[in-house]
Amino acid sequence: MPTKIQDKIKFSILITTKNRLPDLVYTLQRIQHLIEREDVVCVICDDGSQDGTSDYILQHYPNIILHTNGQSRGYLFCRNKMLNETQADYAISLDDDAHFVTVQPLESIAAYFGENLKVGLLGLRVFWSKEQLSETTSTEHSIRMKSFVGCGHVWRIAAWRAIPNYPEWFVFYGEEDFASYQLFKQHWEIHYLPEVLVHHRVDIxxxxxxxxxxxxxxxxxxxxxxxxxxxxxxxxxxxxxxxxxxxxxxxxxxxxxxxxxxxxxxxxxxxxxxxxxxxxxxxxxTSEEYRAYQKLEDARIYWAPKKE
Incomplete structure (x- = not known):
């Protein structure tokens, strides 16, 4: 069972998984240095896996908080449960096939939230590919944007608590935009933080x-x-x-x-x-809110290094 002192927890890393144990194992290996920190708790929701995921986590990662669904209840159920139960100030949502490339991302995340009190959510810079990155630098700057990408973002938990849960009846897709509209209605902002890079290991x-x-x-x-x-x-x-x-x-x-x-x-x-x-x-x-929302930058979803 986890032994970290809850009062010291500043970050929670939340991962939903289902029957993708090799991907999850690789992700955990890449973020091992983060989940070992005293101010970090890692929470995994195993949504009905049949590949031994829960047994593996219990055996190899006793400090991870594990929720196991006997039958699949959907990743939105899992995200809602983990976000509603966390006691951390900031909740990092990663896909089970995504990991941080930035070695020390938490300091950048905390600093940005600390300096921008209206920001309720940060979208991170995400590279989508099964190939390894050859270049990680970017000249992009932080901006306010309409929405965010699900595989790599960070919630200020105070903002999450101000809006309704993700709509589980959507089943798949659209929950990020749902949350984005709700945040906008509550006067919270979504910003892009290119300083923190995530590698999403998928073939689009x-x-x-x-x-x-x-x-x-x-x-x-x-x-x-x-x-x-x-x-x-x-x-x-x-x-x-x-x-x-x-x-x-x-x-x-x-x-x-x-x-x-x-x-x-x-x-x-x-x-x-x-x-x-x-x-x-x-x-x-309202019509006025709609016009203001449309003026915001589109979500930064895909990033790739510039070719020479």
């Missing part, structure tokens, strides 16, 4: 060829449409929906991507079925 191009491509697209589309109806001024929704549908047909369906057509139709039915939840949870921006 391979995702389209995977068997779950249609399901991923369906969930991505419907979450975007949920967000329109939850947060956008009513008069702007028809135009946004029309543009979204047109672009999907133009870029995918008209080029023969029939899996995309299946995803679009399914997502529209999902939207209709979600109507009661949308009505219950809507927190619509």
């Amino acid at each position: 191009k391979a995702r389209k060829t995977q068997a779950d491509y249609s399901l991923r697209l369906r969930r991505s589309l419907r979450s975007g449409w949920y967000l329109y109806f939850l947060f956008y001024p009513l008069k702007s929704i028809p135009r946004k929906m029309g543009y979204s549908l047109w672009m999907q047909f133009k870029l995918k369906v008209f080029k023969g991507d029939w899996r995309a057509l299946q995803a679009i139709v399914s997502a529209l039915f999902d939207l209709l079925k979600a109507t009661p939840k949308i009505i219950k949870n809507s927190n619509r921006l």
